[in-house]
Amino acid sequence: xxxxxxxxxxxxxRFQLEITALVLLISPSLxxxxxxxxxxxxxxxxxxxxxxxGLGLYLxxxxxxxxxxxxxxxxxxxxxxIDFLCEGxxxxxxxxxxxxxxSDYTHGVNFAVAGTAxxxxxxxxxxxxxxTQVLQFLHFKNRTRELFPQGLGSMISEKGFExxxxxxxxxxxxxxxxxxxxxxxxxxxxxxxxxxxxIKDAILNVYKNGGKKFLIYNTGPLGCLPQKLALQQQIYTExxxxxxxxxxxxxxxxxxxxxxELLDEMNSQYTNATFVYVDIFSIKYDLIANHTKYxxxxxxxxxxxFGGPPYNYVFRKTCGEPNVQPxxxxxxxxxxxxxxxxxxTNAIIASKILSGxxxxxxxxxxxxxxx
Ligand SMILES: *[C@@H]1O[C@H](CO)[C@@H](O)[C@H](O)[C@H]1NC(C)=O
Ligand SMILES: *[C@@H]1O[C@H](CO)[C@@H](O)[C@H](O)[C@H]1NC(C)=O
Ligand SMILES: *[C@@H]1O[C@H](CO)[C@@H](O)[C@H](O)[C@H]1NC(C)=O
Ligand SMILES: *[C@@H]1O[C@H](CO)[C@@H](O)[C@H](O)[C@H]1NC(C)=O
Ligand SMILES: *[C@@H]1O[C@H](CO)[C@@H](O)[C@H](O)[C@H]1NC(C)=O
Ligand SMILES: *[C@@H]1O[C@H](CO)[C@@H](O)[C@H](O)[C@H]1NC(C)=O
Numbered sequence: 547x548x549x550x551x552x553x554x555x556x557x558x559x560r561f562q563l564e565i566t567a568l569v570l571l572i573s574p575s576l577x578x579x580x581x582x583x584x585x586x587x588x589x590x591x592x593x594x595x596x597x598x599x600g601l602g603l604y605l606x607x608x609x610x611x612x613x614x615x616x617x618x619x620x621x622x623x624x625x626x627x628i629d630f631l632c633e634g635x636x637x638x639x640x641x642x643x644x645x646x647x648x649s650d651y652t653h654g655v656n657f658a659v660a661g662t663a664x665x666x667x668x669x670x671x672x673x674x675x676x677x678t679q680v681l682q683f684l685h686f687k688n689r690t691r692e693l694f695p696q697g698l699g700s701m702i703s704e705k706g707f708e709x710x711x712x713x714x715x716x717x718x719x720x721x722x723x724x725x726x727x728x729x730x731x732x733x734x735x736x737x738x739x740x741x742x743x744x745i746k747d748a749i750l751n752v753y754k755n756g757g758k759k760f761l762i763y764n765t766g767p768l769g770c771l772p773q774k775l776a777l778q779q780q781i782y783t784e785x786x787x788x789x790x791x792x793x794x795x796x797x798x799x800x801x802x803x804x805x806x807e808l809l810d811e812m813n814s815q816y817t818n819a820t821f822v823y824v825d826i827f828s829i830k831y832d833l834i835a836n837h838t839k840y841x842x843x844x845x846x847x848x849x850x851x852f853g854g855p856p857y858n859y860v861f862r863k864t865c866g867e868p869n870v871q872p873x874x875x876x877x878x879x880x881x882x883x884x885x886x887x888x889x890x891t892n893a894i895i896a897s898k899i900l901s902g903x904x905x906x907x908x909x910x911x912x913x914x915x916x917x
Contacts, residue, residue: 582637582654582710582916583637583702583707583709583710583711584640584653584654585655585657585710585711585713586628586640586713586714587657587676587683588657588658588662588679588713588714589658589719590621590658590660590885590886591658591715591886592626592627592715593619593620593621593626593656593658594618594626594628594639594640594656595618595619595645596619596642596643596644596645596656596657597619597659597660597661599619599642599644600642600644600674601672605620606866607866608623608865608866609622609623609865609883610623611623611872612624612876612889613889621660621882621885622882622886622887622888622889622892623882624888624889625889625892626889626892627887627892627893627899628640628656628658628715628896629892629896630893630896631899631911632653633896634896634897634900635915637654638650638653640655641655642656642657642659643655643657643682643683644659651700652700655686655700657674657679657680657682659672662675662679663676663719664676664677664717664720664741664744665744666678676714676716676744676748677744677747677751680748680751680752683752684755686700690702691704707757708756708757709758709759710757710759710915711759711760711761712749712752712759712760712761713760713761714748714749714761714762714763715763715826716748717741717745718766721734721741721768721797721798722768722774725774725778725782725793725797726778728781731793731796734793735797735800738797738800738804742801742808745762745805746808749821753816758818758820759819759820759822760820760822761822761824761914762805762821762822763826764801764805764806764823764824764825764827765801765802765827766827767795767798767830767834768791768794768797769786769792769793769794769795770788770791770795770834770845770846771881771884772847772858772859772885773857773859773885774794775789775790775791775856775859776859776884778794782794787835788831788834788835790846799827802825806906809821809822809823813907820914822905822907822909824899824904825904825905826904828904833845833880833891833894834846837880840891842878842879842880843878844879845880845881847879848865848879848881848883848884849873849882850870850871850872850876850882850883851863851883851884852864858884859884864883864884865882865883865884866883876888876889876890877890879891
């Protein structure tokens with residue numbers, strides 16, 4: 547007994563020494579590399595200024611009236627959920643890849659561009675679909691490698707790229723586009739396998755180029771957006787329990803089921819990588835269903851819009867246009883402009899993402915990038 551106990555404590559001691567040695571060994575790199583590196587691909591939900599920079603457009607006030615007190619190209623009164631994630635990870639906000647002035651890429655890059663989908667179609671004139679965003683990432687990685695020896699560029703190391711988290715927030719526009727041209731529900735559903743296949747290709751392209759940690763957001767309840775409710779209810783008349791368009795929400799759910807299955811497959815096939823699925827639909831649907839808990843009065847009403855209840859949304863009288871007044875307190879609204887969430891809502895969404903409770907496998911983003 548005594549011998550065994552002694553053996554145990556010796557083993558424990560050796561284990562502790564090894565741990566100490568390991569910590570000493572890795573701490574120099576942790577000292578400057580302990581911060582997360584995040585590369586994000588997506589649409590307006592996570593665009594921190596890419597569309598405005600890329601096309602030389604200007605998104606005027608009242609966007610950005612919270613926090614920034616200036617327009618930043620974010621479709622929001624203030625910060626997006628991805629900004630709050632960066633705050634949670636204690637890294638700077640991600641600069642848009644397409645922004646040539648004042649950008650900081652030391653902790654990652656944001657390739658997201660508003661209005662994009664998994665492919666460029668006639669419906670989206672914006673030339674930065676998901677596949678292009680991934681090519682831009684590969685270009686960025688090549689340039690970083692070239693410039694690194696000269697001490698220039700982002701200075702992200704090979705290890706940095708390997709340990710980075712690659713997040714994808716795509717699907718909302720792919721699902722929305724066929725509804726915008728009055729496609730029938732079965733016609734929308736038919737498009738889902740091709741959308742998923744393009745998402746898989748994009749993720750695999752990053753994986754084949756050394757990425758191993760992936761965070762993939764599913765899509766929110768499209769049918770609860772005030773814009774869709776105001777403009778498409780005449781055609782898609784069925785409403786769900788909470789007053790959202792049933793066809794749109796069913797299509798979002800069908801896409802999400804497919805995405806979840808895809809990531810399950812990828813986790814079993816590519817065992818040296820982790821693909822984390824984040825259930826944004828549940829986060830946003832809970833905000834609508836249980837809105838009073840979040841001090842939201844009318845979950846389907848736009849803050850910055852026109853026309854009053856029930857949606858405060860009118861075609862060509864949208865946020866940013868003349869004579870369109872924002873509500874005084876956006877924190878009592880989920881929707882900022884009829885399509886995008888308010889800063890207050892984005893803060894809640896980010897805290898729920900960071901909790902890990904909506905992730906499968908249940909890994910917190912913080913642990914994922916530190917791993
Ligand atoms: C916000 O910006 C406006 C216009 O540039 C300026 O007048 C105002 O003082 C700023 N407010 C704050 C709190 O910085
Ligand atoms: C990156 O560089 C490799 C060669 O090192 C090249 O094969 C590849 O096409 C480059 N990719 C981009 C997007 O520039
Ligand atoms: C969709 O239907 C609406 C209402 O019938 C019609 O006004 C609109 O022009 C249609 N849109 C397209 C792209 O067919
Ligand atoms: C993962 O495994 C594949 C196939 O064995 C290999 O080609 C790839 O380099 C590995 N990736 C990482 C990040 O270790
Ligand atoms: C949406 O899904 C629900 C539940 O499966 C079903 O009852 C309803 O008919 C569907 N509605 C539409 C428009 O797809
Ligand atoms: C509303 O909140 C309750 C209690 O937390 C929860 O069980 C339910 O799932 C929520 N509803 C939705 C649609 O998320």
